[in-house]
Amino acid sequence: xxxxxxxxxxxxxxxxxxxxxxxxxxxxxxxxxxxxxxxxxxxxxxxxxxxxxxxxxxxxxxxxxxxxxxxxxxxxxxxxxxxxxxxxxxxxxxxxxxxxxxxxxxxxxxxxxxxxxxxxxxxxxxxxxxxxxxxxxxxxxxxxxxxxxxx
Numbered sequence: 459x460x461x462x463x464x465x466x467x468x469x470x471x472x473x474x475x476x477x478x479x480x481x482x483x484x485x486x487x488x489x490x491x492x493x494x495x496x497x498x499x500x501x502x503x504x505x506x507x508x509x510x511x512x513x514x515x516x517x518x519x520x521x522x523x524x525x526x527x528x529x530x531x532x533x534x535x536x537x538x539x540x541x542x543x544x545x546x547x548x549x550x551x552x553x554x555x556x557x558x559x560x561x562x563x564x565x566x567x568x569x570x571x572x573x574x575x576x577x578x579x580x581x582x583x584x585x586x587x588x589x590x591x592x593x594x595x596x597x598x599x600x601x602x603x604x605x606x607x608x609x
Contacts, residue, residue: 466579469559470586474593476528476550479558482593483531483546491584492592493600501531509535513604542578546583558586 472479482488486497487508495512499505503525508517521541524532531546542562546549549557560582588599 462567463564464565464567464575466562466575466582468579468582468586469557470537470590471555471557472590472593473555475554476548477557479548480528482589492588501533504589536582558589566591
């Protein structure tokens, strides 16, 4: 088994202009329409906000590191007392199409790291699917999808 650290990388194309995709991620009112239940504020460089997911009681701190409008959103988020760097890059490949790539770093290549890799890869793939469904079709795929986790 390799001893290299593990990192998540996933991407999707969304048939919307890059600025609309950027706003759907950075604006707390927009992201609450497809992914989280609430946010304490807009994603802005140097700011900390908290995200609340509908299926969890706790709020997750988001410490924004860097924002390049329509290009990059970079933040640390804390999960179980460990911070992870998340980089969301936006590439306008046409006027009406944006490739969104998410990278999350990193965990050791061990059983705990593999569990993190599985869970968070699933989470970011879900985020991308939800973002695409919201922007292209106006629907919220998460609504009720994880209610079984509350039981």
